[in-house]
Amino acid sequence: MSTPSVQVLGETPSLSKLYLNAAALAARKKLLGHHEKPELPAVAHEVADVEIDLEKLTAYQKLFGLPVSDAVPSGYVHVLGFPLAVSLMTKDEFPLPLLGMIHLQNRVEHFGKIERSQRMDIRSWAENLSGHRAGTKVDLVVEVRAAHSDDLLWRGISTYLAKGVFLPGIDKPTTQPPKTDFAPPNPTAVWRLGADAGRAYAAVSGDFNPIHLSSLSAKALGLRTSIVHGMYVASRALAEIGTSASDSFVWNVSFEAPVFLPATVGVRIEAEEENGPAADAAALEGNAPKMLFVGWNQRSGRRHFTGSVEPILPN
Known part of the structure; x- marks a missing residue:
């Protein structure tokens, strides 16, 4: 995949609104059909200069029994980037339905301690649309950098499966996993x-x-x-x-x-x-x-x- 163009959003998208949009989009595609060649959006979504909310960070730490501190857990960085990934999956041209998507796996590289005072630029894009024995899968990549710099703090790849969705032109594996x-x-x-x-x-x-x-x-x-x-x-x-x-x-x-x-x-x-x-x-x-x-x-x-x-x- 070529490097996607970057669309800078004014703020982190609201997940609640995105899920409502996903429901409306699914209904519209069911009514009108969706016959275009399946391709991923050739764009990355980015939010710049993100500030970590102390109250939300503390609530996350308490849920998982972590010490309440300024140290940002790696799982919480995923929370910060997830809305950008979802915003891509609710674009009209995204070929898979968001609702009902199954989370298959994650791989995360956490490059150093992140403090709550750290401001971040967060970017996400989709890649690797491919067949799966049960449907079609896709990777959503999130990169987190120190604000206004190239200092990479965190990189995560989440793989999702649209079960039962088999897109034209995408072959599903012929061999079963051991x-x-x-x-x-x-x-x-x-x-x-x-x-x-x-x-x-x-x-x-x-x-x-x-x-x-x-x-x-x-x-x-x-x-x-x-x-x-x-x-x-x-x-x-x-x-x-x-x-x-x-x-x-x-x-x-x-x-x-x-x-x-x-x-x-x-x-x-x-x-x-x-x-x-x-x-x-x-x-x-x-x-x-x-x-x-x-x-x-x-x-x-x-x-x-x-x-x-x-x-x-x-x-």
């Missing part, structure tokens, strides 16, 4: 998530997607009941690992099965057992080990998510 056996290990934590977990995360993130809010709104979009946000489980795992102790790190998370609410989720967090020159160098530098996490349904044993966090080692 099946992996999963035997739930002994948990290091057990999360008991009430029916209100989705609403609690929506209150601190602004992400009021109907699939997360109630069983009624989720059923209207084809789910049997509401599911918790993928970024809720990712942010909770990051909080329990304690990523704030590292200046620079990379984290990944993949979502395999939705967490239907209410739920009891078994979680295991442990250091990766790794040998070799890279592990020895990390130990000599005093860097934290690579941490692995996995979550599963305590009743059925079905795996919900897997992920990792590891420091970015100096060159």
Whole structure:
């Protein structure tokens, strides 16, 4: 994909308004049809000089049991950039429906500690429209820089799936992914998530997607009941690992099965057992080990998510 042109927005878009626009857009496309060649918007959305709201940051920190401080958690940076990604997914020319989109995975590079006083320029664009065995997927990229500079603070790629949407000209994979056996290990934590977990995360993130809010709104979009946000489980795992102790790190998370609410989720967090020159160098530098996490349904044993966090080692 060529470098997209940049459209600077006057302010961070309202997620509530964007979801209303998405519903109207879906209805219009259903009525009129959508026959154009599927292409992603050739534009990036940017908001400049973003200031972090202390009250909202504090509410996020309290939800995940983090110390109330000026240190900005990596998951909260995602919260700041998410409205720009959604604003792209609600453009008329975006070929996939936003409502009902499934969150598949995230990869984030967090390049250094971010303080609340840090002002930021945030930019997002879409890329890698491609086939999936269950529909069509797309990557939404968010980059966060220190305001009015090229100093990259944070970069995240979120992959989403439009299940059941097969676009013309986009081939779906012909091979099935290998099946992996999963035997739930002994948990290091057990999360008991009430029916209100989705609403609690929506209150601190602004992400009021109907699939997360109630069983009624989720059923209207084809789910049997509401599911918790993928970024809720990712942010909770990051909080329990304690990523704030590292200046620079990379984290990944993949979502395999939705967490239907209410739920009891078994979680295991442990250091990766790794040998070799890279592990020895990390130990000599005093860097934290690579941490692995996995979550599963305590009743059925079905795996919900897997992920990792590891420091970015100096060159």
